[in-house]
Amino acid sequence: MTSENNIIKDLFSEERSRKVLSIYWTFLVVILIYHATVFWVIMQDDIQSKFDKSTFSIEFEEISEISSESRTINDGEESVIQYTAQPELFASHSGFGMLYVNISYTETSGEFADPCDTVSADLAPTGANADWNNPNNELSGVASNCETISLVLHIFPEYTGDSYKSIGLNQQYYIDMWTNPSHGEGTFNLEVEVIVNEPVTSGIPTVSDTDEEVTVTWEAVFFDVSVDEVQ
Numbered sequence: 001m002t003s004e005n006n007i008i009k010d011l012f013s014e015e016r017s018r019k020v021l022s023i024y025w026t027f028l029v030v031i032l033i034y035h036a037t038v039f040w041v042i043m044q045d046d047i048q049s050k051f052d053k054s055t056f057s058i059e060f061e062e063i064s065e066i067s068s069e070s071r072t073i074n075d076g077e078e079s080v081i082q083y084t085a086q087p088e089l090f091a092s093h094s095g096f097g098m099l100y101v102n103i104s105y106t107e108t109s110g111e112f113a114d115p116c117d118t119v120s121a122d123l124a125p126t127g128a129n130a131d132w133n134n135p136n137n138e139l140s141g142v143a144s145n146c147e148t149i150s151l152v153l154h155i156f157p158e159y160t161g162d163s164y165k166s167i168g169l170n171q172q173y174y175i176d177m178w179t180n181p182s183h184g185e186g187t188f189n190l191e192v193e194v195i196v197n198e199p200v201t202s203g204i205p206t207v208s209d210t211d212e213e214v215t216v217t218w219e220a221v222f223f224d225v226s227v228d229e230v231q
């Protein structure tokens with residue numbers, strides 16, 4: 001009797017487990033169809049958009065603002081010559097990219113055979129916001145043959161003036177990235193020192209070289225950025 005009962009029980013449970021199994025399979029198929037649908041219908045848009053990212057061309061137009069100042073510096077004296085970019089330059093352009101400084105001089109004593117003096121120039125990393133640690137900066141120079149000393153300071157970080165292309169994001173992102181009036185703000189200080197080299201005839205009381213006139217030319221390169229979507 002007990003064993004008959006067990007057989008019936010087994011029969012029942014076998015049928016029940018088959019039902020459970022078929023429900024399970026149905027459920028599994030539904031889940032798979034659901035996921036496939038989600039993948040193809042919804043994810044397809046996402047996948048497609050990854051290939052649809054726009055390419056942007058970023059270009060710069062440069063505007064040079066040149067100013068110069070001459071100063072007579074006595075022998076052994078260090079003079080500080082300053083430059084501040086006009087506020088309207090910041091307001092009317094995207095940014096201040098580079099600063100070029102030329103220091104030129106000749107021998108102006110008028111004495112016969114008076115050799116060129118020694119002039120040294122240092123752009124002090126104080127007073128103005130700039131990319132002072134840029135490895136391509138040229139912040140100091142010295143001359144003793146009347147050659148022009150040329151200094152270079154990068155102002156707007158990463159700015160080279162070269163156009164480039166970038167994928168993704170949007171036009172405004174690149175415009176914002178290249179628009180910042182704080183770079184180059186403040187006053188630049190150029191320290192110029194003169195050590196005279198006297199003519200060989202300087203033993204004569206009326207013949208002597210005591211100073212030199214130095215001309216500093218500041219070229220501030222501002223830029224306007226333009227961003228275009230390209231296909």
Ligand SMILES: [Ca+2]
Pocket residue numbers: 107109114115116117196197198199209
């Ligand atoms: Ca001289």
Ligand SMILES: [Ca+2]
Pocket residue numbers: 107108109117196209210211212213
């Ligand atoms: Ca001189």
